[in-house]
Amino acid sequence: MRAVVLNRKIHRWAAIATALPVFVVVFSGAVLLMKKEVAWIQPATKKGVGHELALSFDEILRIAMTVKAVGIYGWADVDRLDVRPGKGLVKVRARNHWEIQVDMKTGEILQVAVRRSDLIESIHDGSFFHEQVKFWVLFPTAIVLVGVWATGVYLFFFPYVKKRG
Incomplete structure (x- = not known):
């Protein structure tokens, strides 16, 4: 051939x-x-007010657990925490692909959205x-x-x- x-x-x-x-x-x-x-x-990354982490990880978990729609009931439901000092926030990424953005100084929830x-x-x-x-x-x-x-x-x-x- x-x-x-x-x-x-x-x-x-x-x-x-x-x-x-x-x-x-x-x-x-x-x-x-x-x-x-x-x-x-x-989800677009929001901006928090501080640039130093003023919250403990347990406080961040408690804040995330207040968002019932996301379904976080403990650390087993959290995939990872993404700490962004430059943006002043912590992204709590749940195992079910939801993301909660928390201001790292005030603890205010900046955004809750699905992360695809x-x-x-x-x-x-x-x-x-x-x-x-x-x-x-x-x-x-x-x-x-x-x-x-x-x-x-x-x-x-x-x-x-x-x-x-």
């Missing part, structure tokens, strides 16, 4: 085999590019589907894409090289 025909077959079938994983990664990546611009994806960027990131890296997807689907897809790139470059330049030779 001629090299050009073999390259076309490899290129065509590899592109088909990687189409769905590539679509998921590219589409979710495109959405993530907009996370700072679109509040639906990630973490969910979209888990789709992007494959962990949403299963922890092993990144190793058994996305990594092989990346390797195959290198082959698609190489065969595509070969197929692009082959006519020019053939003309000269």
